[in-house]
Amino acid sequence: MSTLLIKHATIVNEGKKFIGSVFIENDLIKEIITNGELPKADQEIDADGLLLFPGAIDDQVHFREPGLTQKANIASESRAAVAGGITSFMEMPNTKPQATTHEILEQKFQIAATDSAANYSFYLGATNDNIEEILKTDPQTVCGIKVFMGSSTGNMLVDNEAILGRIFAESPTLIATHCEDEDIIRENTTIYKNKFGEDMPFKYHPVIRSAEACYKSSKKASELARKHGARLHILHLSSAEELELLDKNMPLSEKKVTGEVCVHHLWFTDADYDKYGARIKWNPAVKSEKDREALREGLLNSTLDVVATDHAPHTMEEKNNKYFSAPSGGPLVQHALVSMLEMVKQGVFSYELVAEKMSHNPAILFQINKRGFIRKDYKADLVLVDPNSSWEVAPENILYKCGWSPFEGTRFSHKVVHTLINGQLAYSNGKVNPSIRGERLVFDR
Template structure:
């Protein structure tokens, strides 16, 4: 268990905020003492020498908990690092993240995970946890996981590189039967994708980015996600299916309280924002797996967020260098940087009456905390950690490559004007981002702890 560091024992009072929490929006003041929220009330008198922040009616949300990021360390730090990408994350109101295992070497054993935790302790500005990557032969590592410390097991079902691909039925069945923690899946059927590519080659065609959603199509996603759901039902496994992209896949999931589900679904911000109509303009910059699909799929995903078929919204932040993205379609890597502007893109959906701000807090903070069993985070409650973000709905944000905090130096939202602005981000009671600037050199971040 971590300790709350002595330098965190300061007092701050946030006045005149519109607190967004547990389905409600209410004017309130919030006192922070040390790393935690001490009091929430309509009018809290300020103490002598207490730092007072006047929110002026801005939204005060629980910091976003991003359950799917690729921060590229170790081994791929020319693309990004835990330090660089966590700084971009807090600039975007993300206060906690869970990072994926496809680094170099892949995080497939406890020694690799321990190395990543050591890196994060030194340089992460946001709270952190790491997934163990499943392989076809590391079942004993999976069975030995401590459920209070490790967020989950990541299974690449049918589409991956290196040794992280798991497609043998016996290996998959064993993982779903034995895992002591939540199983999260990337679901695309490799056979279907290879078949689609072969059809192009047989016809003497070289596919381009406009063909991406045809190659990695709905059927490739549905074949794999339906298999994962069937395994979870067979073994009563705890399953969370990442980055759903198609309307057809939504039929696999149910509405209802997330606390009562053992199979849940996620959408990512780029699949809620872009469609395949954006490929001619953005090209490989929005090449990602699974692919961004039709506008009708995007519409279905937004509706599913509202209905409760989609339980969690995340980013799948996956930076690559500009030069890597300028390669021909088949050589260009899949993934895009998203953490800095994810919450702003969701607030834009609020401005356009597609989502409510209360629903944004539910899908980005409350539900990730509930689904993963994260201790004392994800809500604005007295006694909880003060992971908070203050967002103005009255000030806009102009996004550009030059101003983003990503190590890769570019953003797919370049040229976009969002109608909201991230004003201030707190991690464990410490202001880490304020007035457009990062404010901390010493990290206040902690490893996430799971009540399981």
């Protein structure tokens, strides 16, 4: 048995912020102590002046393994996640081969069991012809079914109306969707390609992949979910209009249609394209300041439920292309939590909201077993943050395999000091412990 005591931290948990200590035994939180004598432990961390959060749970990442490992792999990106205070991730199926069968899905779980520094789960991808695989999904061991209702790689665009209806009617677990309407995007692409040719400025990305394209597709998904009683989670919402499609004014555990927002849609606006170009080219696109403000307000009023990353690295060589050749997506897991905490400093959010949207709510929404909270007998997935440690994102401190970040040159006021995975120090003072491995997430469904 090993024990660890985190002393005198400012604990941010379940809507409160208070001074306390956490006693950990093996992989579990055994006591949360706010007064009285502290127990002895094999190891102690003096957390005076530090914030203690439950580890962040990222419900949408692309770690590129298997088949796209020139960009990233599970080992490299899970270490970057742990360095950023993300202790659990759920990874997407558009790898090579695509995870559209349970045999391929289990191969990804086996890689993670060997290589992942963080806890993990993987989505099964939907296609127009794998409904039988979807129906075989065990909701207790697989986080969800991913349905691309917009652009994707390979054959993962699900556009067969009958199959979509069956997926929403019969899926044994949560459905997560990428929603952008293909017809609108194709029409806009033709217009702007004719206007600019290959030299189109990146600032037109949100005009091509417009709010209208997002709304039309998200509306279709929400209507299907309500018609069939499906549990729908719409990923990376990016426009003000889409928020009206979500369940509101009820506890998260009772919602049937929920929404995720990603850190880049909360941080950047279309005014940033001239400066950053391909580095902030994501699908769905970063949109207007009005959209960004609506997304921020959606978090504050609990219309939006979860903050995630859509971490999707590409090499800088791939990104250093003209608009139509540069791929969409960027690396974010190392800098998501600190960017949210920077928005706390800016007065946009509170520490309590960050814990709710990045830790508590993903655990509630996906019904994750004993994670996402600082509670007795829960897994000790924890992150200690120094709120007064200014640092700048630079190539020498970036852990992504691709070696770059859209936040390069940004100065953050909060710094992740320690990250615990299942009670073990997986990251401490700038170094990832190479021997720590995460666990497969289990779901109470």
